Amino acid sequence: METKILDGKIVAQKIKDELKVKTHQLKEAKGIIPGLALLLVGNNPASMVYVNGKAKACEEIGFNSIMKEMPESVTEQEVLDIIEKWNNDDSINGILVQLPLPKHISENKVLLSIKPSKDVDGFHPENVGRLVAGLPGFVSCTPAGIIEIMKHYDINPSGKNVVVIGRSNIVGKPMLNLLYQKREFSNATVTICHTGTKNLHYYTQNADIVIAAMGFPQFLKAEHLKEGAIVIDVGINRIEDSTKKSGYRLVGDVDYQGVFQKCSAITPVPGGVGPLTIAMLMSNTYLSANGDIY
Numbered sequence: 363m364e365t366k367i368l369d370g371k372i373v374a375q376k377i378k379d380e381l382k383v384k385t386h387q388l389k390e391a392k393g394i395i396p397g398l399a400l401l402l403v404g405n406n407p408a409s410m411v412y413v414n415g416k417a418k419a420c421e422e423i424g425f426n427s428i429m430k431e432m433p434e435s436v437t438e439q440e441v442l443d444i445i446e447k448w449n450n451d452d453s454i455n456g457i458l459v460q461l462p463l464p465k466h467i468s469e470n471k472v473l474l475s476i477k478p479s480k481d482v483d484g485f486h487p488e489n490v491g492r493l494v495a496g497l498p499g500f501v502s503c504t505p506a507g508i509i510e511i512m513k514h515y516d517i518n519p520s521g522k523n524v525v526v527i528g529r530s531n532i533v534g535k536p537m538l539n540l541l542y543q544k545r546e547f548s549n550a551t552v553t554i555c556h557t558g559t560k561n562l563h564y565y566t567q568n569a570d571i572v573i574a575a576m577g578f579p580q581f582l583k584a585e586h587l588k589e590g591a592i593v594i595d596v597g598i599n600r601i602e603d604s605t606k607k608s609g610y611r612l613v614g615d616v617d618y619q620g621v622f623q624k625c626s627a628i629t630p631v632p633g634g635v636g637p638l639t640i641a642m643l644m645s646n647t648y649l650s651a652n653g654d655i656y
């Protein structure tokens with residue numbers, strides 16, 4: 363059986379195209395232009411690429427965006443002050459603080475300071491709690507995007523065994539919390555595995571769908587999988603590659619070449635899950651501007 367490549371670029375573009383139309387309508391009908399504020403602290407090269415991608419997507423769809431860049435040496439209070447300003451600015455519907463932050467700034471404190479109704483990343487405990495309780499709220503963009511890929515390719519997790527590897531607040535935990543909900547395109551039996559898991563194979567070999575989000579390059583091998591499993595690779599890792607001009611290339615958390623023949627479908631890296639993170643951020647910002655959630 364041929365392995366299906368799950369193309370995230372197509373799904374993301376479809377979502378952004380729909381948002382562009384709806385944004386135009388929102389402006390015509392209510393005079394509202396969604397606004398996203400982006401905060402980048404320091405000069406982590408990957409973070410710079412991500413934040414620029416988010417600003418570019420705003421422009422493409424017709425949102426307003428502002429980007430604030432602060433040096434690595436900024437104080438926690440200065441970060442809290444800018445968020446306070448954005449919390450009180452009616453032209454801003456979404457606030458995004460790119461993570462990670464420098465060590466001397468408490469991520470928890472910063473994320474807690476974002477007004478839940480503008481928390482388009484879905485990281486505030488209010489939105490995390492709403493997700494767990496099955497209430498409307500902002501859902502973390504990468505896991506929400508994975509559900510969109512599944513919908514597009516008609517991969518319904520209902521009744522399936524899904525193994526999520528990785529328990530981060532950004533991907534693993536919200537992915538788990540989305541997948542077991544008693545609703546459409548959910549309703550799965552979900553197991554979450556992590557560095558404390560003994561005998562990972564035991565779980566993954568029984569999985570219909572494996573979601574790899576642990577941040578170890580090319581970790582998931584063919585021997586972990588059952589024949590015909592569906593593999594979602596959330597990893598984005600830079601590894602050295604002297605044949606590239608940049609000196610590196612991007613690989614996922616899955617040994618793509620090694621597992622390809624064994625699985626029935628797989629997301630590539632790049633071009634799989636990655637593009638959905640930005641598309642869902644745009645979707646959350648639109649929902650915020652339209653007052654759909656709060």
Ligand code: GUN
Nearest residue numbers: 458459460461462483503
């Ligand atoms: N760092 C890695 N992923 C993300 C994300 O989805 N949002 C933010 N704000 N920071 C990140």
